[in-house]
Amino acid sequence: MKGTQLGEFEELVLLIVGVLYPDAYGLSIREEIINQTKRKVAIGAVHSALSRLQDKGFLESKLDEATHERGGRRKRLFAITVLGKRALEKNHELRNNLFNQIPELALKGLNLSGL
Amino acid sequence: MADRSDISPPKWADRCLSWFCKDELLEEVRGDLHEFYGMERAKKSALKANWSYWYHMLHFLRPFAIKKRIRTRQTPIAMYRSYIKTGFRNLKRQQLASFINVFGLATTIAISLVVYVLIDRQFSLDDFHTDADQIFAVQTRIDWNGTEETWGRTPLLLGPSLEAEVPQVTEMARVSRRSATVRFDDNVFNERLTYADPGYLSIFNFPLSQGQPTSLESKKNIILSLASSEKYFPRTDPIGKDLKIIIDGKAYLFTVTGVAQKFPENASFTFDFLLPFENLKDMHGLDLQGWHDIKSQSVFTFIKLDQSGSSPQVASQLKSYSDVVNEINTDWPVKQFGLYPLPSLARNAQYVRETYASGSTPEILVMFAIISLLLLASACFNYVNISVSMAQKRLSEIAIRKVVGGQRKQLIGQFLTENFVLCFVATIIGALLGIYVLLPGINVLFSGSGYTINIFQDPAILGFLVVLFIALSLISGAYPAFYISSFKPVAILKGKENLSGKNRLGKVFLTAQFFLTFIAIVSGFLFTSINEFQEDQDWGYQASDLLVVPVGDHSQYQALKQFASQSPGIVSSAGSGSQIGISSGQTAIRILDDKFTVRSFNVGPAYFGVMDIDITKGRGFEMGLASDEVNNLVVNQAFIEQISNGEAPFDQLINIDGESYKIVGVTENFHFDDFFSPITPAIFRLVPEARFNYISLKTVPGGLNDTEALVKAEWTDQFPDSPYAGFFQEEVFDNFFASTGSLKSVMNFVAMVAIILSAMGLFGLVSLFIIKKLKEYSIRKVLGAHGGHIIGLVSKQFIVLMSIALIIAAPFSYYGFELLFEQMFPGSIDTVSAGPFLITTAILLAVIFLTISSHILQLLRMNPVKNLRLE
Numbered sequence: 001m002k003g004t005q006l007g008e009f010e011e012l013v014l015l016i017v018g019v020l021y022p023d024a025y026g027l028s029i030r031e032e033i034i035n036q037t038k039r040k041v042a043i044g045a046v047h048s049a050l051s052r053l054q055d056k057g058f059l060e061s062k063l064d065e066a067t068h069e070r071g072g073r074r075k076r077l078f079a080i081t082v083l084g085k086r087a088l089e090k091n092h093e094l095r096n097n098l099f100n101q102i103p104e105l106a107l108k109g110l111n112l113s114g115l
Numbered sequence: 116m117a118d119r120s121d122i123s124p125p126k127w128a129d130r131c132l133s134w135f136c137k138d139e140l141l142e143e144v145r146g147d148l149h150e151f152y153g154m155e156r157a158k159k160s161a162l163k164a165n166w167s168y169w170y171h172m173l174h175f176l177r178p179f180a181i182k183k184r185i186r187t188r189q190t191p192i193a194m195y196r197s198y199i200k201t202g203f204r205n206l207k208r209q210q211l212a213s214f215i216n217v218f219g220l221a222t223t224i225a226i227s228l229v230v231y232v233l234i235d236r237q238f239s240l241d242d243f244h245t246d247a248d249q250i251f252a253v254q255t256r257i258d259w260n261g262t263e264e265t266w267g268r269t270p271l272l273l274g275p276s277l278e279a280e281v282p283q284v285t286e287m288a289r290v291s292r293r294s295a296t297v298r299f300d301d302n303v304f305n306e307r308l309t310y311a312d313p314g315y316l317s318i319f320n321f322p323l324s325q326g327q328p329t330s331l332e333s334k335k336n337i338i339l340s341l342a343s344s345e346k347y348f349p350r351t352d353p354i355g356k357d358l359k360i361i362i363d364g365k366a367y368l369f370t371v372t373g374v375a376q377k378f379p380e381n382a383s384f385t386f387d388f389l390l391p392f393e394n395l396k397d398m399h400g401l402d403l404q405g406w407h408d409i410k411s412q413s414v415f416t417f418i419k420l421d422q423s424g425s426s427p428q429v430a431s432q433l434k435s436y437s438d439v440v441n442e443i444n445t446d447w448p449v450k451q452f453g454l455y456p457l458p459s460l461a462r463n464a465q466y467v468r469e470t471y472a473s474g475s476t477p478e479i480l481v482m483f484a485i486i487s488l489l490l491l492a493s494a495c496f497n498y499v500n501i502s503v504s505m506a507q508k509r510l511s512e513i514a515i516r517k518v519v520g521g522q523r524k525q526l527i528g529q530f531l532t533e534n535f536v537l538c539f540v541a542t543i544i545g546a547l548l549g550i551y552v553l554l555p556g557i558n559v560l561f562s563g564s565g566y567t568i569n570i571f572q573d574p575a576i577l578g579f580l581v582v583l584f585i586a587l588s589l590i591s592g593a594y595p596a597f598y599i600s601s602f603k604p605v606a607i608l609k610g611k612e613n614l615s616g617k618n619r620l621g622k623v624f625l626t627a628q629f630f631l632t633f634i635a636i637v638s639g640f641l642f643t644s645i646n647e648f649q650e651d652q653d654w655g656y657q658a659s660d661l662l663v664v665p666v667g668d669h670s671q672y673q674a675l676k677q678f679a680s681q682s683p684g685i686v687s688s689a690g691s692g693s694q695i696g697i698s699s700g701q702t703a704i705r706i707l708d709d710k711f712t713v714r715s716f717n718v719g720p721a722y723f724g725v726m727d728i729d730i731t732k733g734r735g736f737e738m739g740l741a742s743d744e745v746n747n748l749v750v751n752q753a754f755i756e757q758i759s760n761g762e763a764p765f766d767q768l769i770n771i772d773g774e775s776y777k778i779v780g781v782t783e784n785f786h787f788d789d790f791f792s793p794i795t796p797a798i799f800r801l802v803p804e805a806r807f808n809y810i811s812l813k814t815v816p817g818g819l820n821d822t823e824a825l826v827k828a829e830w831t832d833q834f835p836d837s838p839y840a841g842f843f844q845e846e847v848f849d850n851f852f853a854s855t856g857s858l859k860s861v862m863n864f865v866a867m868v869a870i871i872l873s874a875m876g877l878f879g880l881v882s883l884f885i886i887k888k889l890k891e892y893s894i895r896k897v898l899g900a901h902g903g904h905i906i907g908l909v910s911k912q913f914i915v916l917m918s919i920a921l922i923i924a925a926p927f928s929y930y931g932f933e934l935l936f937e938q939m940f941p942g943s944i945d946t947v948s949a950g951p952f953l954i955t956t957a958i959l960l961a962v963i964f965l966t967i968s969s970h971i972l973q974l975l976r977m978n979p980v981k982n983l984r985l986e
Contacts, residue, residue: 026147043147044174047140051179063143069153071123073146 006058006087012037013049014058014088017078025064025075026050050078058084124152125165128172136175137182144180148172194525195532202533205509206540212505215875217541219494220591222868223487224545224583229553230487231579232566234480240383240461241472244320248423250457253277253416253433254467256450259712263450267415267470270440271403273452274312274416277436283429286419288314289392290471291412293399296361296667296837297388299347303838306343308360309386310395318419321385325354326373331391338373338389358388361836362398364668380567383461383472415471417457430454478938479858486865489631490872491587496624497876498591502534503621504883506599513599514607526600534592542584560857594620621880622916625873629920632873633955634928639866640951641932642859649855654848655785656695657727661844662812662823663694664830667837669805676810678829684814684822689725690807692717695787696847698808702798705770711758714787714797717806722799723749723782725813726844733765733780736801747801749780754796776800786848811844819843870962877913877966884909885970893979906964906971913963921959925952 006014016032017024030046033039053059060081063074080088129145136144148171155164206213244250253273255266271289278287290311297306316328316338323338330336337358344353353371360367369390378385395401401412420426433452441448455463461472506513516526554566666672672690679688693699693716702715722728723735735749748769755762769776784794814822823841830839885892892905929952 026143027150042174043144043151043171044177044180047144047147047175048177048179051140066146067150069150070146071149073142073149075146075150076143 006091009045010049010053010058011088011091013046014053014080014084017050017059018080018088021079022077024078027075029078053084054078056083057081058087124149124168128165128169132172132175135182136180140180144175194529198529198532199536201512201529202536205505205533206537209505209508212501212879213537215878216498216501216537217544219497219872219875220538220541220587221544221548223490223494223872224542224580224587225549225553226490226865226868227487227583228546228549228576228580229557230480230483232554232576233557234484235575236381236566237462237480239381241381241457243379243381244318244457246419246423247457249420250318251418251420251426251429251454252457252460252471253418253452254455254470255452258448258450265453265467267467268413269416269452270436271401271412271414273436273440274418277416277418277429277433281429281432283420283422283425284418285421286314286318288312288318288417289414290315290417291392291395291414293362293395295398297347298359298361298366298836299356302347303836304346305838305840306387308388308390310390310392311386312392314419315389315417318417321378322376323373324376328373330372331389333372334391334393335369336372336391337369338375338386339371340375340385340387340389341377343387344371344374360398361667365398366836367394367398383464413469417471418454423456426454426456478935482935483861486635489635490865490868493628493631493869493872493876495587495591496628497872497879499594500621500624500876500883501879502530502592502595503598504879504886506595507883507886509599510602510607513602514604517604518608523600527596530596530599531588531592534596535588538584538588538591542580542587546580557861560860621883625876625880625913626916626920628873628876629917629959630924632869633920633924633959634931635862635866635869636955636958637924637928637951638932639859639863640954641936642855642862644948644951645936646852646855646859650852652786655728655783658844658847660814660816660819661726662814662819662826662841663697663844664810664812664826664839664841665694665808666690666810667834669807671834671837672804672807672810674833675812675826675830678826679810679812682822682825684818684825686813686815687721687725688810688812689721690719690804690810691722692802692806692808694809694811695726695785696844699787699797702771704798706758706767711796713754713758714795716787716797716799717802718799719804719807720801722811725811728785729783730780731783733778735780736799746774746776747779748776749782749799750778751782751794751797752784753794754798755781757796870958873959874962874966877963878970881909881913881967881970885974889974889982892974893977893982896975896979897983902971902975905974906968909971910963910967913967914960917959917963921956928952 012033013029016029016036020028020032026043026047029050030041030043033041033046050059050061054061058081059078061076061078064077066072066074129148132145132148133141148168151171152164152168155167159167206217241247252267253269255269257264257266269289274287274289277284288311290309292307292309294305294307297304297308311331313329313331316323316331324341326338328338331338339347339353347353347358348356348371353374356371358369358371360369375386375389393403396403418429420429430453433454437449437451457472460470464470464473513526516529517523521529558566664675666675676688676690679685695716700715700717702713704711704713718736720736723730730749731752733749736747759767765778767778769778782799786794787797812822812826823843826841827839830837830841892900892908895905
């Protein structure tokens, strides 16, 4: 079923929307991504992901007041939907589960070699 | 805080974004980008911030943000049927508007078609000759008393020498045209004969339907045109028959050995009777040997080259021949002989003195072409105006089509299809109108033109019609189609959409149309007044009650003179060698060391009296005065003014061909060619009766027709061998009047069409205007405004438009026509006066007033409540 999967970047955006709540909009999300991950992201890429997430039903949005810095234009504020929350939880759970299944030994060796 | 203008992002990037970005995303995206730009500007230079802005803007070129172009399949065929059907229904429902559109377009199409045919014929003159680009006329550049002129005539020996000495010349033909009397049994007519070398029929493509072209090599053979064969030998086979050709009373027998096929319509020269060239020696006394000076004989030379590219080489070889001629011909030295390509010979005919091919003046054709283009433009204006105004009635159709999923593209397609239907109808009507009404009309007006069109045999004309049809459809249909289809369906259905209030384009069109109409009407009046001016001109002599009979020899003159003295209907008679308006000579004279060329008339002593030419100074010729015959001259006033500086030089010696003459009298000026040409210096010389070619008979007032019948009977009785060719002096300028008269008719027709077209355009615009203001006028009416007041309200702005058009058109046409008339009729300047301009203004005002009041009357008759109640 198309549309229920959460891509890596999508998941990142979705998480950040949650972090920034209730002030999550395109530009602030981008700033936060850059701050938190040091990844270079184009504004268009963020908008693209937001639009996809909204299509999948993980995000909902509403238009805010217009501000002067935006040349008198309104911003679109995003919030996580129930569906979005569930998808995040599922991903989180899956990851934790998988992580826990990794044998100690495997990680240890890596840790050693990392040291 | 930064100033607002300080932080506005690059405009072009912003525009670019709005162009491709989805509408629903645009606001937030632009907002984000704007905010981002503000932040960037706080940290970086404007240039870097701009770059960054562009970079991020372009990153929105992703599928999610780009506007979806809705792509549908091409309009299905079935829809076109629907379009055509609704198209025809609309034509039927809006009959008046459709009529105006179709009629306007059809008339202008017909006019353009005819103009196209005229121009096409003019430019395809003589192109039916095979290898026309290898055929050249040799013409003579000559120094004619200081001015260089091109003459069509060439020395007799030039052709044979070229053929023998220049290798590139493959064929040569000399041609000369003379008039003579031709007789077979009872058929006796004066005809024009064409004497030509045998090469004539192989250079030019005049195929024979009977006989062989080579028969021209034998001296006593003659080849007829189809027309003259039918004239002399109706219903009989002419081959082998003997024709009698009579020149100066001497008869020569020729055997008919060939008949030409019907000549093509676009031949600028043909022949009636084709005879071997060498007959010129016996029959007209030409010395065929030697390089005579050119002025005494009228012989044309045509050559055919091996290829068209070798003309420069041949032209350079021609130089040596002018030296040979100039040894004999010292008075008017030949500058050079030139090669003139056959296809352009007729077009340039007017720049050459005496040329073999004849063509009409291109100025008139250019004028016609411009006129037809302007009329076409005018009809298109109308179409645009009217279809936009009529679309008001179809707004709901447009809205419904859009609501049920019709796209703008489809609507445009629909209106264009309708337009194609309408233009198609108009083109067919226009073509029929052109072929069956206008062209025959032109043929009547310009007698002898005889144009015919066969669309299916002439692909060029068919192509012209198709191109015209497509161009008209697109030009006239594009604006209405795009404009009408742009309405928003919701607004229409809510009743909010109205045709945009300004309609500036319509007004510009109407102004342009007033401009064109103004010029057309003015030209109609001016051509009429020129025509009248010319008809009212004093001819300088009395042409009424004057019968002129050409006489072939002395005995004929004497017989008619005898007859004239006995008949009571003839008041007086005079013989002459030349006849004013018909024939005259060019004579070179010398006064001291100055050379002049003057017109010369050879007359008898009674000529001035019979023609009623006033002698203002000195005397006319006297009967039996020997000195008059030898060395006295009478000159016209122009001679005195232009050659003798206003004084009558009675004791001045004038040298003509080595003889000395003295002026004994001065006549008033009179017109001898036409009214276009200014009167030039002319001389009269007294000649003996034996050299008379005409006898002029002055009849009692009103007795012209009776006298002619008597004279004719007497003539046929006495001279059965010669045709009677008498004419009325009044009619000598008839051809000339006919040509300006035809122009007048054409221009008046054009003016009529222009008036009708602009009235139609006005009609369309006024109805649009009134529809929009229907409520306003209804309220005014309810409140007690009377008709005149409303007419005034409506007319005001149209009169403003007209005034603008007038202010531009008046000086434009004034100077334009003055220039044109100076070119066309140099004799009649000062005919452009204020009168036509005032009358034209009045006509235009009347048209505006009538069109508007016809609308308003309708409005006034309506119950205003009906218009107001609709809401």
